[in-house]
Amino acid sequence: MSAPNTTPQANIPEVDEAEILADIKEWAGIESPSKDGIAVNRVVDVAESAMETLGMEITRRPGRDGFGDCVIARSPWGGDGPGILIMAHLDTVHPHGTIDEALKLEERDGYLYGPGVYDMKGGACLGVAALRQFVRAGRETPLPVTFLFTPDEEVGSPTSRDLIEELGQANKYVLVLEPGRDGNKVVTARKGCARYVIRAHGRPSHAGMRHQDGVSAILESARQIAKIEVLTDYETGVTANVGLWTGGSGANVRPALAEVEVDIRLPDDASAEATCAFMDSLSPVDPEVRLEIEGGLNRPPYPKTDAIAALHEQAEALALEIGMESLDDTATGGFSDGNFTAALGIPTLDGLGVDGDGAHTEEERLLIASIKPRTQLIMRLLETLD
Ligand SMILES: [Zn+2]
Numbered sequence: 001m002s003a004p005n006t007t008p009q010a011n012i013p014e015v016d017e018a019e020i021l022a023d024i025k026e027w028a029g030i031e032s033p034s035k036d037g038i039a040v041n042r043v044v045d046v047a048e049s050a051m052e053t054l055g056m057e058i059t060r061r062p063g064r065d066g067f068g069d070c071v072i073a074r075s076p077w078g079g080d081g082p083g084i085l086i087m088a089h090l091d092t093v094h095p096h097g098t099i100d101e102a103l104k105l106e107e108r109d110g111y112l113y114g115p116g117v118y119d120m121k122g123g124a125c126l127g128v129a130a131l132r133q134f135v136r137a138g139r140e141t142p143l144p145v146t147f148l149f150t151p152d153e154e155v156g157s158p159t160s161r162d163l164i165e166e167l168g169q170a171n172k173y174v175l176v177l178e179p180g181r182d183g184n185k186v187v188t189a190r191k192g193c194a195r196y197v198i199r200a201h202g203r204p205s206h207a208g209m210r211h212q213d214g215v216s217a218i219l220e221s222a223r224q225i226a227k228i229e230v231l232t233d234y235e236t237g238v239t240a241n242v243g244l245w246t247g248g249s250g251a252n253v254r255p256a257l258a259e260v261e262v263d264i265r266l267p268d269d270a271s272a273e274a275t276c277a278f279m280d281s282l283s284p285v286d287p288e289v290r291l292e293i294e295g296g297l298n299r300p301p302y303p304k305t306d307a308i309a310a311l312h313e314q315a316e317a318l319a320l321e322i323g324m325e326s327l328d329d330t331a332t333g334g335f336s337d338g339n340f341t342a343a344l345g346i347p348t349l350d351g352l353g354v355d356g357d358g359a360h361t362e363e364e365r366l367l368i369a370s371i372k373p374r375t376q377l378i379m380r381l382l383e384t385l386d
Pocket of ligand 1 (some may be wrong): 089119120153178179336
């Protein structure tokens with residue numbers, strides 16, 4: 001252990017790691033599964049009050065369709081012009097009670113375990129801490145900063161997408177505090193995602209006495225699944241997954257209804273267009289079956305543009321100054337709200353949150369040692385972007 005540095009260097013901001021860790025524990029201690037808007041709003045309350053304390057100008061937009069609220073917090077400095085949008089979602093994939101048994105909130109071997117610590121309450125708290133440091137020091141960033149907290153990212157942001165796009169368009173840069181990637185990486189490209197539900201309507205009959213009168217919706221479903229799964233091409237990066245299949249009413253009944261849910265990941269606009277056109281054109285192999293196709297592109301692809309590459313280069317230079325060994329970038333098949341702003345052409349840098357592992361599992365954990373440098377990096381970005 002080295003002695004505490006009492007003479008901070010100009011380009012290495014001071015950060016209080018213990019304070020941030022306490023924040024993360026508080027936020028993660030409030031379970032917030034996406035579909036329980038009341039539970040999510042308990043964390044939204046905490047985020048809102050943290051922003052209020054910092055003197056940010058708050059707008060809280062009530063939730064819709066059972067989801068939680070959105071909070072927009074804008075810095076009182078920097079004027080009305082376009083600035084920096086910081087995004088964090090406060091919902092998690094973990095159901096209520098996860099924290100009691102399966103994934104207790106606890107420190108172990110340099111990690112903090114707990115639901116949402118990594119994806120992404122940890123990142124949200126780094127963003128709050130970065131702003132707090134500026135406010136405490138009585139300093140302003142060159143550009144105005146808008147912090148957006150959302151309640152429904154893990155289910156595709158059905159009620160916050162419009163706000164994300166609106167605020168994205170009103171800003172010059174977007175920083176997304178989703179988790180960092182293996183080996184201190186940030187994210188500069190994400191695949192798009194299309195989701196479909198395909199229902200096959202057949203005709204029921206007694207499987208013993210009247211087999212010939214029935215038309216099997218399950219058989220038709222199987223044929224459609226075969227057409228969809230072969231869209232997968234690891235070379236181009238398109239992947240198709242039929243992840244859910246339900247149908248039928250009993251072993252002795254020819255099945256009248258079958259339903260599949262499909263998730264397709266798409267690396268760029270061209271593959272998205274071609275694949276969605278293919279999905280919309282699916283037709284039944286058995287003309288007696290009716291197919292119902294619902295869905296489409298849910299998240300547009302987030303390709304690495306020149307502007308995004310430049311943003312990453314800037315972040316990398318700042319990271320080296322802070323003392324990080326590297327800040328490589330990576331592309332991922334997982335999507336985020338960054339897809340929405342990147343698709344609009346707004347330079348978007350993602351994966352700026354905490355390092356760690358085990359997102360969406362009962363091994364979710366954040367690397368405590370990443371709290372300090374990553375907060376410093378966010379601060380340096382906020383004070384150098386102009
Ligand atoms: Zn996330």
